Amino acid sequence: MPGLFGVCDYTHKLNLATVAEEMKKILSYHSFMKTEAKSAPGMIMGKISLGLKSEDDSVHQIEGLILAWHGRILNSELNSHIPRGVELLELYRKHGSDFVSRLKGSFAVAIWDSRTKSLTLGTDRFGTRPLYYFRNSDNFSFCSEIKGFLALPGFGPKINYTALAEFLSFGFLLENKTLFEDVALVPPGSVLVFSPDRFEIRRYWKARFSRAIPGFNRKSATEECHSLLERAVQNDLEGSEAVGLFLSGGLDSRLLAGLAAENGRKIETFTFGTPNCMDGYLASRIADSLGISNRYFRLSPDFLANWGERGIWYTEGMSNCLNFAGIEVLPEVRNITPVVMNGYGGNEFLGFLSGNLAKFYFRGRLDTLAKDFYSSLAYLFSEEDKERLFTPEVYREMRGQAFQGIQEVLSKCQEETPFSRLYNFMLTQKARRLNLLGIIMDHSHLEYLIPFYDYDWTEFALRLPEKERLWARFYRFFLSEKFPVLSRIPYQRTGLPVNANLMSILGNKLARKIGLDLSDRCLRGKTASYAEYPHWTRTELKSFILEILNPANLSTRDLLNLGYVQELLNHHFAGALDNSSKIGLLLTFEIWHRQFVRRKFPG
Template structure:
């Protein structure tokens, strides 16, 4: 796992080798083992290395092909690189290292950009062709590894993290207003946007070609739900277990210490079970707990650890959130508000004290329908289909408004239900996902912000993904939507930043392309079976996990957020929202902010999601915008 950065001089001079070094040093945490730069009249490439495979100096990047034609900087792991290497060696390619990086160079020399279809792994890389004078930049299929780029009429640069781009001179930090609305709706900013107007995300499964002729972006992979298998459930369950076992074994290849995250949930427990069955030594496992038992899963993690006799390590988050929060938030470079970033940071820190690589269960919920929200949305969609459209459009909005007059829990649920039933399925799924109601957003945002946004609404992101899905039913369409939005924009960003903050590589076998494509061929009933979530995954893991793990109520990687805001982080939040509030004041109605804070503190309402999002926004603002403004004023 590494960090990459660079620029092109095609549109304007971007700097020299020292500029590249500064870009690389800004993401030192992604690769503390080595660094390097390459520059010519057309491009500059920088790399920070976290050595995992072939620890010798031969693996240092930027790496040049044996004939000198291609130069690459690469972040990630290619899990099938040994098989590809054997084929290329048989064809006569003279390998100088044992790295997967050189395999990419060799495969590109043979097949060009078509070689992306053969790579199975997580990656973001930039490859310079000295002959064609083209820079190829690519990102893996589901977005495990990040890739940001800056493009203006006179500037082009790219990096694993935005902070590296911001080290360049004369970079505009003009805020993208619709991205702020997106952030409060989703708690992250979906690709291809970032918080900055001129900086963008390369979407997962896409490649970019940069040359003197300009920039071309194309999609090289997408998942399809249109081909449903006719195999029996028994056959598919056996196939899934074998596939998951093999893909977990693939990710156990490492020249450095390796372990696993273990929450006690189905996904991480299944991964640990498969690791234990294929390891000659006890697997090192790491878990995070909380004092509040409602959020503490460590007893389940301990049960799995004992079953497989792992070398188990635990850390309990007591009253130390405030001490670390500012540091944690700084790693995201743009507003990000998934509260589980806190335990993810601490479990990564714990794991890094024992290992350099951790295997995780990420992806099980998105690939096999594991979230509770799918139950909510499925119930609403079934009800939606029972009523004539004219009734839903005309009567239900009135009923929703009628119940909105009361703040009682029953009336709030009725209001939400009738409102959702009045919507089309895609918009209904957006409402299920949204972290802020439109009614509250209109109170929170200032009149100036609302006027500037005009008719823009974040639901377009969900609706566009839903409408692009080719699945035969609603469940397959919402799974596709989450795989294209929430997974790369929320889950994988959180895991990448928090693990890389601790110089830890995290691998996710359930997000292997073969498992994703296999799951997409399954009938939705095998994933979401009459309300039972992850049905076939549970069946596949039955030989290795107890019913207490397989069928317990899902907790998720949650935190006691409402209580934190009234206790542990109350003073910190008040300071940022009402003293260091310049960012909030530019976009929001501060009287509404004060009202929400007061209602939450008096326990009259739970506004924890929106208050947390405000805190994350303001902490980001103070780190990345306010400091610069103070510097300019000085």
């Protein structure tokens, strides 16, 4: 996977060259990837790249400094004719570790300073290029992927049962945890400095949603939003000859397609799903309206049997393997264009058309927010489920931890209202710890562009009044004003045009509950989901599931109540309950345990 790696060994007990070679072997798992490393006494660091012409894939070593960086840095004042790494070293000389706060973009950076024997790690404001660290009494290591630490002699980490409880409850981890106790993420918007006598993590920026802008005017805000997003897309498109876009029936990707078309770029768009899904139909209509091409990939019902282990290796056990739809198309997409834009973050900034979030706008209370939100978020394994799933010894380690995690995260939010605190959660937790993993999976083959995380635009978006995020009011108005043709095409979530009024949207939602469908006629009879997991897990994937979760094969059997696992499977296969999401989580945990604990790496 593209990214950074490094080991700092003050005791000089390690053969750093050997360790680095093993790290490169684990991290560079495609022939098109390139690797480079540079060393100094007690230190080695390197970079894995996708082998693209537009990448600065060098590790720079100048006058006692070594620098490696990963991602995209978009500061307009930097000289495009000088290698970006050389300029970053100059900024470090001038400003020290504070230089990270002056950067704009999607990046992770590492600098070793031989004069002070110190290591500096930096992340962008939103943590869009993950960087993990591990330290013990002898050394400090960092890597863009946890699996890199498996190359360290004596690395014998312990399962983080708090993180596991969160994963099984919500489908993702909170804050900066990983499934290992001694491995953590460098927080977003942070600088980490390590030396023999110092370990410090300093946050230079935190996301905060404003409650209101005095004198807010929707028309003028639309113009400002359009100008900033237009510039963000233009910045991302510059320097890339061919760019693709994963296009669905949602709002985020259609908006990016419209902005790219305005920019004069004929981008390639890609859609995947089942033959009769809404996404395929709507993406085709969106592409046709913009005069751009759309390639449709039909998902294989048994894709998980062929790609599941690889997907868990890419996402390191932190994403339900049922989220891997589309993984099988990555090699073909790379052959067409190795750089893709992604609509990651659009809803988190501009608003969700969500009744669940809306109820907290009208009736939310700060004193009961954690309890009320937890009850709606923990829809996978309940506390009672986890008690039945694990042995008593394991359950004692995780009892109540998922709820406590929600309490801690929400208590740290600076927003004044329940509604805005939940938006902060959706941005800083769910988007960063779950949605980003889908992009990380794509990054195994493709470079990613995320215009919705442009710094100038996000500063505007964070200032939107919260009532404009309610029911995605501003988002739908913006699309209607600036892209009227796109706004007349139905939205996959509602089945109605984006510019439909709120009463029509809510009316159709109520009608569906009593068996009526007021959706656009062209969508009637089409499936809302791009994948048919309940059916596939009972048919094409059944033998795969039974093989992995066979008690005789389970790597995790000493941790689990095997009778309860069998009960889940029996109810699902009999059609009594839809346990597909729970089964996906169990498959993920079992395969992750084999790969990362038992070290049975995928071929």
